[in-house]
Amino acid sequence: MQRILVTGAGGYIGTTLVPMLLDEGYAVRAVDRFFFGRNLLHTHPRLEIVQEDVRRLGPEHFAGVDGVIDLAAISNDPSGELFQDVTWAVNHRARVRCAELAKAAGVKRYVLPSSCSIYGFQPADVIADETCPTNPLTTYAKANEQAELGVLPLADEQFCVVVLRQATVYGYSPRMRLDLAINGMTYGAWKTGVLPLMRDGSQWRPFVHVRDTASAQIHMLTAPLDAVNGRIFNVGSDENNYQVGKLAERVAAAVPRDVRIDWYGDPDHRSYRVDFSRIESLGWRARRVAEDGVEEICAKLESGELERTTETITLDWYRDLVKWREIIRQVDMYGGILEIEDGALRREAAE
Numbered sequence: 157m158q159r160i161l162v163t164g165a166g167g168y169i170g171t172t173l174v175p176m177l178l179d180e181g182y183a184v185r186a187v188d189r190f191f192f193g194r195n196l197l198h199t200h201p202r203l204e205i206v207q208e209d210v211r212r213l214g215p216e217h218f219a220g221v222d223g224v225i226d227l228a229a230i231s232n233d234p235s236g237e238l239f240q241d242v243t244w245a246v247n248h249r250a251r252v253r254c255a256e257l258a259k260a261a262g263v264k265r266y267v268l269p270s271s272c273s274i275y276g277f278q279p280a281d282v283i284a285d286e287t288c289p290t291n292p293l294t295t296y297a298k299a300n301e302q303a304e305l306g307v308l309p310l311a312d313e314q315f316c317v318v319v320l321r322q323a324t325v326y327g328y329s330p331r332m333r334l335d336l337a338i339n340g341m342t343y344g345a346w347k348t349g350v351l352p353l354m355r356d357g358s359q360w361r362p363f364v365h366v367r368d369t370a371s372a373q374i375h376m377l378t379a380p381l382d383a384v385n386g387r388i389f390n391v392g393s394d395e396n397n398y399q400v401g402k403l404a405e406r407v408a409a410a411v412p413r414d415v416r417i418d419w420y421g422d423p424d425h426r427s428y429r430v431d432f433s434r435i436e437s438l439g440w441r442a443r444r445v446a447e448d449g450v451e452e453i454c455a456k457l458e459s460g461e462l463e464r465t466t467e468t469i470t471l472d473w474y475r476d477l478v479k480w481r482e483i484i485r486q487v488d489m490y491g492g493i494l495e496i497e498d499g500a501l502r503r504e505a506a507e
């Protein structure tokens with residue numbers, strides 16, 4: 157049995173990936189601060205939960221570990237701009253350090269789930285493959301690129317390093333993100349019957365379903381070393397390269413109510429389209445398309461299992477956590493807010 161350490165295991169991709177790893181027979185050490193809640197991973201005899209900050213990992217966390225999937229990150233552009241120093245510390249430095257600690261501990265494989273956003277926008281005729289010059293435009297994308305550059309040179313015969321540049325992910329996951337394009341479009345259309353869309357809709361974007369990107373990560377744990385070690389793979393499929401206007405029409409058609417597309421803004425011609433033939437040459441395929449994600453999200457909304465809460469919008473939740481920590485710090489006394497500890501009550505009475 158192989159033990160896989162998953163950082164960011166309590167996140168959108170992590171809460172889908174961990175049960176899939178367990179189903180495949182792996183043991184999982186799930187490391188996370190659990191900013192989005194501690195109850196999203198179900199207990200399992202082969203699942204070990206470690207609440208830790210990835211900036212404070214030590215050799216002990218890697219004991220008995222065969223592979224690492226390093227998901228923990230500040231996970232989108234707006235959060236990366238608001239918390240720039242943290243984004244560099246977590247998304248770049250902590251990941252390189254995690255790979256170094258893994259290598260020193262004798263771990264065999266390290267997988268870095270990076271992002272296609274490091275291609276930035278490309279000329280209209282370019283379909284970006286892994287050799288294409290990168291053009292990271294945001295702190296988030298730049299930190300991903302530096303993480304890639306930091307971990308790839310660690311690859312050698314004993315330590316396999318694989319970088320996965322994931323397209324924008326969609327679909328239902330226990331830690332739900334409605335700040336991702338297809339998920340957000342689906343929610344808006346389902347809730348209001350109006351799907352706001354930036355003109356003119358001809359711009360291209362690449363996507364991948366959350367269970368497909370998790371399966372690509374699992375695939376890399378056993379793929380032949382000579383085919384993957386020290387290499388970068390885009391994760392998605394050509395079928396999931398969408399022009400956003402056509403995507404919006406497909407989302408609207410898959411939502412079970414009448415939906416109107418509400419165009420806004422000046423034409424946005426920033427486009428990027430990605431080539432996925434390298435990962436497909438390994439025999440891996442994305443199996444799902446946008447409608448699969450839309451239908452499962454609508455089903456969760458219909459059943460009341462999913463709601464749009466602040467936790468589903470990453471930036472808003474981090475902002476709230478930081479704000480409430482300060483408020484709580486100011487009013488917290490005797491171990492509580494309204495309720496206080498009994499011992500403190502007794503001491504007060506005696507004084």
Ligand SMILES: NC(=O)c1ccc[n+]([C@@H]2O[C@H](COP(=O)([O-])OP(=O)(O)OC[C@H]3O[C@@H](n4cnc5c(N)ncnc54)[C@H](O)[C@@H]3O)[C@@H](O)[C@H]2O)c1
Binds near residue numbers: 167192
């Ligand atoms: N979702 C996408 O569309 C997408 C696309 C490309 C790449 N990625 C990358 O995949 C990874 C996972 O993304 P996600 O969508 O699951 O994001 P997420 O925000 O849902 O999950 C990130 C997890 O990391 C944890 N975390 C953050 N900082 C931490 C710290 N200092 N210590 C310990 N844990 C910490 C959070 O608690 C959270 O559970 C990220 O690296 C992200 O950049 C995601």
